Amino acid sequence: MNSRYKLFLGIICLIYSSRVVAQKKHFSLFSPDAKTEVKITAGQTLSYSVTHNQKQVLLPSKLAILLSDGKIIGEDNTVVKTSRRNVNQNVQPLYGMASNYRDAYNEIIIKFKENYDIVFRVFDNGVAYRFRTSLPGRIKVKEEQINYQLTADADAWIQTTNSFQFSYEEQFFKKKISSLIGKPIASLPFVTESNGIKVAITESDLLDYPGYYLTYAGNNTLKGISPKFILKDTIGGQDNFNKLSLLDADYIAETEGIRDFPWRLMILEENDKDLLYNNLVYLLASENKIEDTSWIKPGKVSWDWWNANNLTGVDFKSGFNTATYKYFIDFAAENKLEYIMMDEGWSDQFDLLKVNDGSVVTSGTTALSGTLDMPYLFNYAKQKGVGIILWCVWHTLDRQMIEALDQFQKWGVKGVKVDFMNRDDQTVVCFYERLAKETAKRKMIIDFHAAYKPTGLERTYPNILNFEAVQGLEWNKFSEVDILTQATILPFTRMLAGPMDYTPGGLYNSNLIDYRKSFFRPMTLGTRCNQLAMFTMYYAPFEMLADAPTAYQKEPEILAYLAAMPNTWDDTIPLEGKIGDHAVIARRKGSTWHIAGLNNWTGKNVKIKFDFLDAGDYQATIFSDGINANRIGSDYKKTTQKIDKASSLEIQMANGGGFAIKLEKIK
Structure with missing residues (x-):
């Protein structure tokens, strides 16, 4: 091959390479408090990464949906339009952990020529994305590629199963994420840590579509995996109460081509205790479809x-x-x-x-x-x-x-x-x-x-x-x-x-x-x-x-x-806690507060500060572990005292113990 021909090929490759690079587009989206940033890259593939407080939490992780006809949503992307909006509102649930949920996020919708969008929302305490398609007729989804490339082989609280026919009734154990290589698979929510930030992975707005689980794909990466569509099942299992699969399809869902797919959610917190109260799954779900709700009565x-x-x-x-x-x-x-x-x-x-x-x-x-x-x-x-x-x-x-x-x-x-x-x-x-x-x-x-x-x-x-x-x-x-x-x-x-x-x-x-x-x-x-x-x-x-x-x-x-x-409840405040050790939370209904503490098998003291209370005195009714509760579990003591927002209280929890406090406003 002569030098002139080599030069010609080099120029062609350079031109082609520059076109591929030129097709790649980058987008950035911050949370309302500007502490969390999502970077999205759209080109030959679609990926995103996440930083929180300038710490890398998620390395570039690929997203895609593979259809049975060979089409891949999320590959060879051509961006035609983007739109952004900022939302800051209060959602009033019919009932919940508070009377108002703050719904504040920044959103970007990236529209592609291939008749689909990707939607990202960034909250102060989480990141969510979903696909949105506008395809003709019905489609079969062969696989959805969901990937989370973390910064290390971190510890996680993992609930595992060997089968998709599973009732979420296994225990959570603390293990490395790499323990999920091969089988078993992990159910959601999945709580781990990346660069010192607590990361909880789950999903919302699951409609006409299967749930998903996590497995390990190497290189500190968690990969989503969903149960196949069941073509034929039979009664079996415990007392014939279950229906067991006899024949699985080679796809996970058959659904409408025009639809929103479920939200894939990462909750981000710096402290364990802040995981005690989170309502992002609720806020991302579709709004109420029942017109008359007057008859719905919790109890x-x-x-x-x-x-x-x-x-x-x-x-x-x-x-x-x-x-x-x-x-x-x-x-x-x-x-x-x-x-x-x-x-x-x-x-x-x-x-x-x-x-x-x-x-x-x-x-x-x-x-x-x-x-x-x-x-x-x-x-x-x-x-x-x-x-x-x-x-x-x-x-x-x-x-x-x-x-x-x-x-x-x-x-x-x-x-x-x-x-x-x-x-x-x-x-x-x-x-x-x-x-x-x-x-x-x-x-x-x-x-x-x-x-x-x-x-x-x-x-x-x-x-x-x-x-x-x-x-x-x-x-x-x-x-x-x-x-x-x-x-x-x-x-x-x-x-x-x-x-x-x-x-x-x-x-x-x-x-x-x-x-x-x-x-x-x-x-x-x-x-x-x-x-x-x-x-x-x-x-x-x-x-x-x-x-x-x-x-x-x-x-x-x-x-x-x-x-x-x-x-x-009308309000919820996490007070303190460490996963697997103890948890303390306060919840309010009207003017009355309830405070609860749960302990593991190691006895300990906790100190409660009541600075979250309104001004004025409260009558506290306190149920705490009795002096012999370690030997006889039913041993407890009930005491009463006055409390105000300047008060503090130290409570001893027995092995496997806890406490319950009711605070009633003194008028």
Whole structure:
């Protein structure tokens, strides 16, 4: 090859290279407080990076959506237009952790010639992006490329699963992100650290699309992975309550070509305690789609299942019978509880139109004594001002949805507890929304159990009051795993996603040495005050009182405190905490404050400053661990004293302990 030809080729390559470089465009977007910056690069690929307080948090990370027809959204990008806006507003949720959520962010929308956009929003405490497409007809999504390249192989609080058919009921463990190489995969929210900044990864506005999990892709990079669309499934799993995949497609979703995809969210905080209160998942979700919300009523529930319908000191045999549930209704009415639950056993699990006739088998034992007179119970509950919630297996309700809900409406059912989905593929995600719509038509609320993590659906359909998605108190019935250790991890991890039906309130409290599992006489790990603290710490608009009515009636101080406990709040302030160690939070309803502390198995003292209070005196009612609480978990002491904003208080928490304080303004 002669020198003149080499020179010609060199010039051609230089011209081509300069064109490729010229096609690449860079955009920058700051948070309202200017502490967080997102840099976006659009060219042959699409990527973004994040800095917070001038520290690199996320290295350039590629984004794309691969369609089954070979089209790749996010590659060979040609920018045709950009638009920006600044938003600073207050959102008033129908109910929530505060009466107002500050919704302040800067946004950029980058529009591409290839009929899609990328939207970024930067908040003071987080970064979110989503794809928006304008493609003809329906599309099949083969894969969405979600990548987070962090600055190091950092520690993370990881909840793992070996299968997408999973109910988010595993424990969080502290591990390196590289531990996710291969299997298992990690569910969301996923909390880690990058360059000293706390990073929590999750998603919002999940509609008509599967959820996603994280795995390790090397080079300090977390990669998103979603369950495939299920072409064929079958009834199976625990007591045939699940539906298991028999045949997966080679794509994750089939959906409309004109749509917004879910938000991919990174929450950023400098201190552990600030993770205790965050509402970005809610703020990013689609707005309320229910016109009349006047009938939606958060509240507390007298629950039958955890205590196995064990009533003492009554003159009838307790079980799935009319007399037992009449007693539950009376208990709820006397203590101004809004609801009672009729959980597993009230019906044939696979035919919701067949009421228990006394021969139904539930959880391995025949239902006890008698039958249920449903019209009588619903009429009696209505007279007493108490709502009844019915439990359902999800695939039974899915199959019988219209006829079952119509029957429930005739009875006067106020809501449904739907259980054992254990999946978040597209089919199940769509089931959530379909059920939300149908129950709203009939003015019924929903509590999802064996559910995937919340993604803001409670904003879009506020008749959805709660989600389980946690290894909650029920595990004390059938497992010897140490769920108390999780108690001080969950407020910083799972609670970031939204409301959580942990179902606290057990009164048979035990230390690690004495603890034993018992399905029919369950005990709790940790102290009495640890249980009380959960009612404030864990946000739950639909909150169970797990123990039996007769157990609470023997503890009038405890009953009075719990019966008056709010479920929704006007203000929330994180006070202190360290993931896996302890957490302290304050929440206000009207002029009354509730403060709660949760501890791990190492006893410690915490000092509370009350400088967040308004001027004036408050009467403090304090439930704290008794001097012998390390030996006998039910040992507690109740004290009262005056508090004002200049006061401080030191409280000792036992091993597995906690405290609960109620502050009432003195007028």
